[in-house]
Amino acid sequence: MPVPASRSSSPRALLRDDVHRRLRDAIVDGTLQPGEQLYDRELAAWLGVSRTPVREALLRLQQAGLVIAQPGRSTVVAPLDTTAVRDAQAVVAAMHELAVREAVDLLTAQDLAQMRAANDRFAAALAAGDPDAALEADDELHAIPVRAAANAAVSAVLEQFTPVLRRVERLRFASLAGRRSVSLHSQLIGLCERGEVEGAARVSFETWQTLAPLLATMHLDPGHAEHHDDRNGPAPQGD
Numbered sequence: 001m002p003v004p005a006s007r008s009s010s011p012r013a014l015l016r017d018d019v020h021r022r023l024r025d026a027i028v029d030g031t032l033q034p035g036e037q038l039y040d041r042e043l044a045a046w047l048g049v050s051r052t053p054v055r056e057a058l059l060r061l062q063q064a065g066l067v068i069a070q071p072g073r074s075t076v077v078a079p080l081d082t083t084a085v086r087d088a089q090a091v092v093a094a095m096h097e098l099a100v101r102e103a104v105d106l107l108t109a110q111d112l113a114q115m116r117a118a119n120d121r122f123a124a125a126l127a128a129g130d131p132d133a134a135l136e137a138d139d140e141l142h143a144i145p146v147r148a149a150a151n152a153a154v155s156a157v158l159e160q161f162t163p164v165l166r167r168v169e170r171l172r173f174a175s176l177a178g179r180r181s182v183s184l185h186s187q188l189i190g191l192c193e194r195g196e197v198e199g200a201a202r203v204s205f206e207t208w209q210t211l212a213p214l215l216a217t218m219h220l221d222p223g224h225a226e227h228h229d230d231r232n233g234p235a236p237q238g239d
Contacts (some may be wrong), residue, residue: 016057028166033081063090066167088162092162103146104196107193118140122141125137131170134178138173138181184207
């Protein structure tokens with residue numbers, strides 16, 4: 001038989017991705033707190049979907065280190081783990097450095113204008129004390145060179161590990177400590193505009209190292225401790 005023509009993502013695939021994004025964002029913004037029990041029936045009712053895409057999303061979130069599944073007992077939001085955050089930071093910084101190195105010669109004037117606009121929104125969100133808007137603008141800015149580089153492997157790695165960092169970055173963007181990133185973003189954009197590949201790659205890497213001082217002062221879980229629900233006793237992953 002002839003090879004079928006390519007088709008857009010199925011409604012089920014789009015639904016699955018949307019459920020994953022909404023649960024991921026709920027963990028990042030603190031709606032779902034570290035250690036909180038997650039029941040697929042309750043989450044499905046909350047999101048207005050069936051339990052199947054919720055279970056698929058929880059599996060992806062487990063692979064990303066945002067939830068912990070304890071077979072036969074419970075699924076919980078993962079604690080903020082110092083080791084996991086530092087490991088993710090190293091990987092994410094390296095991937096963005098690579099993406100910028102590959103993207104500098106491919107960025108258009110429109111790309112650079114969009115990066116500047118995103119940095120303006122980022123600065124305004126920090127000044128307003130709005131960490132969620134700051135995260136959104138920061139994501140938009142860094143996504144532009146990643147998109148321009150069109151490196152599928154880099155995109156896949158960032159999709160997995162960036163949310164681990166975003167939980168801590170949200171804390172940083174809620175304070176004055178995040179304002180250094182505005183200057184670093186401006187440097188990055190200027191270097192990209194001038195075609196200075198190595199300089200832009202270096203600043204991109206530096207931008208993703210700005211969490212280090214915060215990690216040094218925060219008390220995070222050293223590892224994935226077990227969690228219990230004292231009210232209801234052990235709960236299975238799929239209720």
